[in-house]
Amino acid sequence: MSEPGTATGGGAGPNEDLAVHLDGITKRFPGVVANDDVDLRVERGSVHALLGENGAGKTTLMNVLYGLYEPTEGRVLVDGEPRQFDRPRDAIDAGVGMIHQHFMLVDTMTVAENIALGNEPKKWGGLAVDRDRIEREIADLCDRYGFSVDPSATVGELSVGAQQRVEILKALYRGADVLILDEPTAVLTPQEVEDLYGVLEELTEQGKTIIFITHKLGEAMHSADAITVLRDGKSVGTVAPATTTREDLAELMVGREVLLEADSDPVETGGAILSASNVTVENDRGVEVVSGIDLEVRAGEILGIAGVDGNGQSELIEAITGLRTPDEGTVRFDGDDVTDWSRRRRIDGGMAHVPEDRHEQGLVMPFDLVENAVLGSQRSPRFAHGGRIDWAGVRDHAEDVIGTYDVRPPTADADAESFSGGNQQKFVVGRELERDPDLVVATHPTRGVDIGSTEFIHERLLDLRREGKAVLLVSSALDEVQSLSDRLAVIYEGEFVDVTDPDTITEEELGLLMAGERPSETTKSEASDLVEGGDR
Amino acid sequence: MRDDLERLLERLIHASVAERVAISVAALFAAILVGGVLVFVSGGFASCRAGLDLAGVTFCYNPIQVYYELFLGSLGHPLEGDWSPMNYSLATTLRQTTLLIFAGLSVAVAFRAGLFNIGTQGQLVIGGLLTAVTVLFAASYVPGGFVGTVLLIPIGVLAGAVGGGLYGAIPGALKAYAGANEVITTIMLNFIAAGVASTLLSWRFQDPDSANPQTRAIPEYAEIPNVPVVGFSGRMDFSLLALGFAVALMIGIAWLLARTSFGYELRTSGIQPKAAAYGGVDEKRMTVASMTLSGALGGIAGAFWVLMEHGRWLENVPALGFDGIAVSILAGNNPLGVGAAAFLFGVLSSGSNAINTATDVPPELVGVLSGLIILFVAMPEFFRMMGRRYADVGGPERTRSTGGEADD
Numbered sequence: 032m033s034e035p036g037t038a039t040g041g042g043a044g045p046n047e048d049l050a051v052h053l054d055g056i057t058k059r060f061p062g063v064v065a066n067d068d069v070d071l072r073v074e075r076g077s078v079h080a081l082l083g084e085n086g087a088g089k090t091t092l093m094n095v096l097y098g099l100y101e102p103t104e105g106r107v108l109v110d111g112e113p114r115q116f117d118r119p120r121d122a123i124d125a126g127v128g129m130i131h132q133h134f135m136l137v138d139t140m141t142v143a144e145n146i147a148l149g150n151e152p153k154k155w156g157g158l159a160v161d162r163d164r165i166e167r168e169i170a171d172l173c174d175r176y177g178f179s180v181d182p183s184a185t186v187g188e189l190s191v192g193a194q195q196r197v198e199i200l201k202a203l204y205r206g207a208d209v210l211i212l213d214e215p216t217a218v219l220t221p222q223e224v225e226d227l228y229g230v231l232e233e234l235t236e237q238g239k240t241i242i243f244i245t246h247k248l249g250e251a252m253h254s255a256d257a258i259t260v261l262r263d264g265k266s267v268g269t270v271a272p273a274t275t276t277r278e279d280l281a282e283l284m285v286g287r288e289v290l291l292e293a294d295s296d297p298v299e300t301g302g303a304i305l306s307a308s309n310v311t312v313e314n315d316r317g318v319e320v321v322s323g324i325d326l327e328v329r330a331g332e333i334l335g336i337a338g339v340d341g342n343g344q345s346e347l348i349e350a351i352t353g354l355r356t357p358d359e360g361t362v363r364f365d366g367d368d369v370t371d372w373s374r375r376r377r378i379d380g381g382m383a384h385v386p387e388d389r390h391e392q393g394l395v396m397p398f399d400l401v402e403n404a405v406l407g408s409q410r411s412p413r414f415a416h417g418g419r420i421d422w423a424g425v426r427d428h429a430e431d432v433i434g435t436y437d438v439r440p441p442t443a444d445a446d447a448e449s450f451s452g453g454n455q456q457k458f459v460v461g462r463e464l465e466r467d468p469d470l471v472v473a474t475h476p477t478r479g480v481d482i483g484s485t486e487f488i489h490e491r492l493l494d495l496r497r498e499g500k501a502v503l504l505v506s507s508a509l510d511e512v513q514s515l516s517d518r519l520a521v522i523y524e525g526e527f528v529d530v531t532d533p534d535t536i537t538e539e540e541l542g543l544l545m546a547g548e549r550p551s552e553t554t555k556s557e558a559s560d561l562v563e564g565g566d567r
Numbered sequence: 568m569r570d571d572l573e574r575l576l577e578r579l580i581h582a583s584v585a586e587r588v589a590i591s592v593a594a595l596f597a598a599i600l601v602g603g604v605l606v607f608v609s610g611g612f613a614s615c616r617a618g619l620d621l622a623g624v625t626f627c628y629n630p631i632q633v634y635y636e637l638f639l640g641s642l643g644h645p646l647e648g649d650w651s652p653m654n655y656s657l658a659t660t661l662r663q664t665t666l667l668i669f670a671g672l673s674v675a676v677a678f679r680a681g682l683f684n685i686g687t688q689g690q691l692v693i694g695g696l697l698t699a700v701t702v703l704f705a706a707s708y709v710p711g712g713f714v715g716t717v718l719l720i721p722i723g724v725l726a727g728a729v730g731g732g733l734y735g736a737i738p739g740a741l742k743a744y745a746g747a748n749e750v751i752t753t754i755m756l757n758f759i760a761a762g763v764a765s766t767l768l769s770w771r772f773q774d775p776d777s778a779n780p781q782t783r784a785i786p787e788y789a790e791i792p793n794v795p796v797v798g799f800s801g802r803m804d805f806s807l808l809a810l811g812f813a814v815a816l817m818i819g820i821a822w823l824l825a826r827t828s829f830g831y832e833l834r835t836s837g838i839q840p841k842a843a844a845y846g847g848v849d850e851k852r853m854t855v856a857s858m859t860l861s862g863a864l865g866g867i868a869g870a871f872w873v874l875m876e877h878g879r880w881l882e883n884v885p886a887l888g889f890d891g892i893a894v895s896i897l898a899g900n901n902p903l904g905v906g907a908a909a910f911l912f913g914v915l916s917s918g919s920n921a922i923n924t925a926t927d928v929p930p931e932l933v934g935v936l937s938g939l940i941i942l943f944v945a946m947p948e949f950f951r952m953m954g955r956r957y958a959d960v961g962g963p964e965r966t967r968s969t970g971g972e973a974d975d
Contacts, residue, residue, distance in 0.1 A: 354844060373847070374844065391842065392842050395839050395842045396839065405831065406835070406845070406846040407846045409846065
């Protein structure tokens with residue numbers, strides 16, 4: 032009955048101390064075994080991380096627990112009792128709540144209305160909703176768990192972090208004792224992640240149990256009491272963060288040794304491929320969000336842009352890639368002034384772009400991967416002849432990308448929307464990097480991608496750099512921009528506060544810069560040298 | 568209960584083509600069943616000399632006879648003696664089918680580009696008038712007979728396409744460069760088209776020998792000819808050549824959308840404008856281009872209405888453009904489906920005439936029966952469209968389970 036690897040106090044606990052016990056769960060889909068005899072023991076009042084790559088079976092396992100899927104084999108025990116959940120309602124009634132990666136909230140309704148939706152307390156014999164009671168109950172919940180959420184605020188106006196707290200409140204309101212969070216940090220800013228950790232701590236102190244799905248090592252190490260690693264649908268071990276290292280965990284997860292830090296040896300840089308001078312951009316509401324930015328990316332160089340989301344990165348990238356017209360300034364690419372070039376001309380000129388938003392921009396969701404493989408190249412001579420698209424050639428290309436970038440499941444005929452986020456991202460990155468570009472403009476290229484594929488994408492970016500291509504990299508993952516970039520620009524409120532050497536700056540210094548703290552005058556002058564491309 | 572509904576919806580969204588056809592056929596039968604009861608019961612309130620007496624009430628209408636006339640009457644009663652395929656009823660059915668294929672394609676192309684073109688009617692009016700005027704004008708410069716036919720018909724169709732295309736480009740440009748909603752502008756332009764056409768008619772083109780508001784008749788050799796031997800008689804205002812052209816155009820549009828760069832860009836713009844912009848599609852030009860193409864197809868509908876049906880332009884233009892919207896929706900905006908949907912509309916329109924001649928059922932009730940059929944057959948497609956949208960906003964808390972898609 033004991034579980035040697037479990038972390039929380041005193042090792043083995045008797046069965047009734049397990050809030051959730053999944054016993055030998057197997058879930059088969061036609062042609063795929065998503066979960067293969069998985070055991071999971073989650074102790075009451077603990078944070079249990081479920082770690083694994085995209086497609087390892089984490090979400091499937093939790094969907095079994097939440098009643099969305101029926102297990103092919105195995106038992107689900109909650110509080111020591113075998114249960115059969117035919118639908119989420121059953122799981123909720125048993126005290127299991129799930130917070131999905133994409134929130135299930137009605138934007139135009141208030142926090143209170145969202146929380147009570149479907150469980151509204153009634154008054155006047157069921158004729159009216161008892162709003163006072165809802166607000167009272169929510170205020171009680173907030174007090175108890177130390178949340179600060181205004182029940183009368185409209186959900187659409189809240190930040191993503193606050194919306195997530197509303198989702199958690201919703202689960203608590205329905206009486207959840209076990210909370211499943213699916214990739215809860217994927218949509219949060221670093222500060223919001225910290226807040227979330229605080230919330231989780233508060234919840235476990237009050238006796239709630241948290242299961243949290245992630246593919247990020249750091250998060251699991253930081254916040255969990257126990258970590259169960261899934262690989263290819265099998266459980267490969269449960270460990271305590273205190274007794275393991277990131278490297279060991281990564282190896283457990285991927286099944287081989289992984290280089291966590293991409294290593295970039297110096298490369299001879301060539302002439303400027305991309306240069307922008309005094310670029311000023313307004314957003315859709317006419318607010319100036321990029322103010323006079325100068326930058327230069329040379330052949331064989333990766334320029335990183337770090338910054339908290341919403342500081343003008345998106346608009347700057349749009350101005351460079353031709354999706355938005357700058358209000359001032361010029362953009363030069365391969366020696367041409369491309370400021371007025373259309374997006375089409377820039378693509379044809381050899382500019383690849385991994386966009387920020389794969390759902391809206393990078394992929395056409397109802398198209399299959401074959402049709403998505405030609406997005407951006409639909410008029411290029413490689414795939415189009417006399418206005419006709421060579422679909423056989425496109426299919427070959429799609430299959431190449433799928434194979435090379437390990438898109439799972441490897442079926443070109445499935446619609447883009449049926450793939451998981453990480454696999455969608457791999458496909459977009461693959462399509463763009465295999466365009467044979469001179470310049471790659473990549474925004475969050477590994478967002479949502481598991482570490483095995485992240486490593487591969489990093490390698491490909493470094494390959495391109497070695498081949499003398501220029502790369503402009505925007506990422507909110509600091510370790511990513513730091514380890515890949517040759518120079519690192521920090522953006523704050525539409526301006527570069529500094530351009531630094533990523534190898535010498537510490538994460539604390541970077542954090543301060545991202546918060547808008549100006550570097551001292553001496554380092555500033557050094558930095559302006561670097562803006563010009565840092566003579567070597 | 569709610570879960571079951573969601574499961575049904577999910578099932579419907581992912582239905583295969585064969586299943587969708589089966590659903591449509593089943594819906595047709597359901598509509599006949601409901602309509603049949605309605606006709607039968609209505610008969611109890613009508614007065615007649617002979618009918619079915621039940622419990623002291625005389626039921627005047629026989630639903631079986633009504634549907635027999637609706638479906639077989641529209642084909643000219645093929646089960647009765649001395650039936651010839653070249654009969655007047657079938658010609659009416661196919662004439663309507665031909666014109667509605669053009670109108671339906673016009674609406675479908677715009678829909679696929681994400682635009683709701685309610686202006687097919689106006690484009691048809693303008694295109695038809697331009698066809699008639701151009702042919703009348705050109706006829707004085709070209710010889711008659713076979714040469715005239717070969718020259719004037721393409722000129723007429725082209726004139727219709729150009730007229731409709733330019734008239735469709737207006738709302739396209741208004742949307743692209745001024746942000747005007749195309750639903751509003753196309754509706755307004757329908758009124759403008761009718762007014763302008765009527766003004767032009769009285770200014771210049773009115774047939775002096777007629778009291779009806781219409782142009783002079785185009786020469787007979789400029790009307791779309793019938794195929795010798797297997798063709799319909801000239802008095803039936805229908806030509807198999809025209810139907811053949813409509814079907815060819817339908818296949819051409821399907822090919823354009825599926826196989827070409829332009830079609831790919833058009834569909835991408837319709838589904839996800841941001842992805843289209845990312846992929847290098849000039850959104851403004853695409854809006855104008857797709858509205859122009861849509862308008863040109865509407866104009867061609869007008870050209871065939873003139874060249875095949877009347878041999879002249881009349882101010883009283885039937886509402887083919889509006890029926891085109893229903894045809895397109897019924898076809899799920901799929902060009903190849905437009906043919907089948909247009910045929911159903913042709914059958915309903917010709918069959919209604921047959922009911923009116925053969926039975927005492929009032930035309931209003933026949934309209935209800937047609938409406939029921941359209942409603943029932945269109946509803947599953949409508950639910951699919953709405954269901955897709957519902958699934959997109961994350962309605963059902965259900966991760967999609969498409970085979971291998973197993974995780975996160």
